[in-house]
Each structure stands twice: as structure tokens, then as C-alpha cells.
Amino acid sequence: MTKFVKSRYLPATLIITGLIAATVLPSTGLVNDYLQFVLMSVAINAILCVSLNLVNGWMGEFSVGHAGFMALGAYASAILTVKLLPGAPSMLLFPAAVLIGGTVAGLAGVPVGILSFKTRGDYLAIITLAFLMIVKSGLENIPYTGGPRGMLGIPRLTTVAWAYFWCVLAFWVIRNLVYSKYGRGISAIREDEVAAEAMGVSTRSAKLVAFVTSSFFAGVAGALFAHQLQFINPSSFDILKSTEILVMVYLGGVASLGGSLLGAGVVTILTQCLQPLGTWRMVVLPALLVLLMLFRPGGIMGYRDWSWLKPRITKKLRSAKSKEAPLP
């Protein structure tokens, strides 16, 4: 068993088993609609959480505009499925809609990324807040998408399998990025931006890559969200939505893939389980967050990850060559 846990086939096995389960289980009737809804929510929230973690965790900035990128993805995809191509076969339409949602949000990430070249910390947080307000009030004033009433009658295209697929894709891509030279540059920015520049890290391209990737997946999550709820309006994407994602990031763990999964899972499932508590459930989660910040400021898995989530590269430990002049 331990041998299998350490083997290189574990991630692939888990992913494929999961995908088969996600495709087959709903049609067997073993999993009811409510449970399916919760599973999809976990997957969508995990995408939001891991993508925000790229900026807030790995890069160490503080973006509160994630819901804005999500809104752009949700609206762009809904326009395609509701207004432009309402009758198209869903097997083709839906992947296209999600991709377009992600692309629109990703493009919106470019100006925010450029603004982050010169501003950071609190000031960048304010810029992302302004971005969120622009998106929200912009959407409220466009009659084409229903203004403040939003868009109704979005086809229910998000399935457990699709949500799962995009979630795996988001984690895979962000893992690849984090364990690449761009990802190391992103972490270096968090640690010391001046030193990063002095060591040849192009902080501009690292920031741009981080913001575009992060907002792309926020858009993907938005598209899945729109086609899960079948209804969106601008106030679904307010600062509270951003806060919800921030809670997942900081609860699960900053700069951690496993933490993002954990944060999204714990928050989503806990909010469902605490329904019987009524209004009091709004107290439990924040209280949990306060305790966590006191005793584990980085979150449950802050700055650490399960080894099966990391790419496998063997490190050759060479003994120093004896011919070399000795180090004084």
C-alpha cells in the first residue's frame, strides 16, 4: 500500500478513477441531485480557490477582485449559450462557452497585471477592489444582459463530470506553472521583489503570467457556476463572493495546491452541514478562521504540499569533484 502511495501512477490513477466515477455515478441514481450539486460546488470553488491562491498565496499580493473575473467568465459564457447559439449541441457548445468565459476573464487580467508592475500591497488591493466595482456596475448598466436583474434561463450544462474535468485541469496547469521558472519567479516576488529583479527575474512577465492564469481560471469557474445555477445577476459577484474565496484560500493554506483543495472542500461542505444552525452558521466559519490565524497563520497547509501533487524530478546529488581547488 505504501509502495503504491509513493508510486508515480497514483495521481493518474486517482484522476482517471475520479473521472469515471464522476461520469457514471450520477446516471446510476446512487447520488441524488443535492449531493451532485454539492460536488459541483466543491469543484467550482476549488478552481476559484487555487486560481486566487496563485496571486494571494504564491505571489503574496492581496487581490479582492476575483469575483469580478468570475463574473466576466459567467456572463461571456452565458451570452454564448443563451443569446448567440441557443440551440447548438451541448457537447460542443459547453466546452466552447467555458473556454470563452476563461479567455474573456484572462484578457481582463492583462490590465490588472500591468497595473501591478508599479503598485503592490494595500494599493494593489484597492486597484482590484476598483476593478470589481467597475465590472459589477458595468454589468448592471448593460441592458443586453438584463441589467441588474441578470440573465435567466441559462441551460443547465454543468455536470459533475465537467466540473471535475475543469477542476483537474486547473490544478494541473497551476501546478505546472508553480513548479516552473515563472512560478519560482512568482514566489521570489513574494519573498523579496527587489532581490528577485536583481537576480534576473523578469517580475513583469511573472506578474502578467500570474494574473492572466489566475483570472482565466476564475472565468472558467464563473462559466461553470452560471451553467450550474442557471441564473446570474451582477450581485452574485460582489465583494462577498470575493471574500468567500479569500476565506477558502487562507483557511486551506496559502501557496499550496493541497491547501486550495482542502480549503474549498472544508468551506463548501461545512456551509452545507451547518444549515440546521440557521443564522449561527455565519458565526462558526469566521470563528474558525480567527482560531486558525492565531495558531496557524499560513492556513492548514500553508507553504507546503502533498508530494503526490508535485512534479517528479529527481535530484542528482553529485559529490564534489576532488580535482577542484578546495574551498577555503
Added chain:
Amino acid sequence: MSALLETRNLTRQFGGLRAISDLSLSVNTGEILGVIGPNGAGKTTLFNLLTGIYPPSSGDILFNGSSIAGLLPSQIARLGVARTFQNIRLFRQLSVLENTRIAYDSQLAYSPVDALLRTPRARRREVESIDASMELLELFKLGSMADECAGDLSYGSQRRLEIVRALALKPSLLLLDEPAAGMNPSEAMQLLDFIRWVHGKFSLTIVLIEHHMQMVMALCDRIEVIEFGIRIAGGRPEEVKSNPRVIDAYLGVEGELP
């Protein structure tokens, strides 16, 4: 001897303060140049100008004959100018290996798309960077600490790692900002041997800011002295040592009220 680095009438103003004023220096290929001066003379500002952290207010900086004034710090670093910092600035939460790799990364050519999809090209480059970085760490006897957090290392090892990180850039010019700060005399003399060894092994040109006079005198081929951003003397160590203006700058002028 040809000049690897040259500043021409370099000036940097902070509001009304001229931190560096009309400074013209040259650094010859292969030499170890010491930059000394009293506290606040503008030595670190000079390094910040040379590495692009501040753009010059006026004047020019030539590296290998072409102007680097106004380039981004990362662009200057990629041209082969590496530095260390007066107060150690490692990526403290990252491992020793990652610290080294980040500097080595500037030589890895792959696009963001390669990175996002982890293409075979990206994977090959990653392996290459690990191997090269490990080799460098082994050379400096830091190989066994590769996975430790840089912030957890001892002070001496952190100083050493900062130099290793700078070397991972494969620089031709290395700027050392007070490498002996916080060291006792015997540690400083050990550092002297270490810098000499690095200088020869990597065939570097070194510019050194240091207050530890014994070390500067023993190590440097040439010394430039600055005070209030102005060059007041320069030459071989023994010339500088006996220059009355230098003695005045350090000890104050006789009969003058402080």
C-alpha cells in the same frame, strides 16, 4: 587593460540631496576594486544605480561598452551584473536550492505556454537547472542543505548562499555590498580567502564595498574613495592609505568643529 564597467558623470538626486554627484569611475576587467567612504557617502546608492534599482538622474553607465542606464534591474542582471546586499536579502521561505535556481532561471529558455503545459522542453530545462544548481551548491559545500529553508541557515551560511545565488547568474561582474558586515576579524579574514578563491575560479571582476579596512587593503587591486557622493581619491591601496584627504574624510579635519 580594458574597462568592463564605466560611469560617466553619474548623478543621482533624491529631492534636494545629491547622493551621487558627477561620479566618473571605471572598473577594469579582472580586477578587484574596493569602494570605501564614510557612512552615508553614497556607496550603496552607487550599487543601486549600477544594478538599475534606481535610474540615474543624469550621466551614463557603460557595461562592456554599451549603455545600461535606464534598463530594468532584471535586464542588467541578465547581461552579467550580479550583486549581494548589505542586509542579506535571500528568499527566506524558499529552499536553498530554489534560491539558487531562481538566479539560474534567467538562462533557461522556455515560454509561459511551455511552463503551463509542462512540455518536454520545459521538463528538460528544469532538469538542467536542478543539475547545474546542485553542482554549484556542492562546490560551496551547501549541497547537503539544498532542501532547507534559506531563512533557517546560520548567518555565515546565509552570506555564503547569497554569493552562490549571485554566481548562479553566471555574471562577469560581481558587486559585493559589505560582505564582512557582522563578522569578527578572523571570520573576515576567512571571507577574504573565500572572495579571492571565487574571483579566480569564476574569472570575475569584483567591486567591493567594505568598512573592514584590513580586508580591503589586502584584497583590492585598486581603491576608490567617495564622500558625499563625490570621488575624493583613488589608486593602489598604499596610495589611498596615505592620502591626507582620505584621512580627513574618515577622521575629520584637525581644528574643525564637529
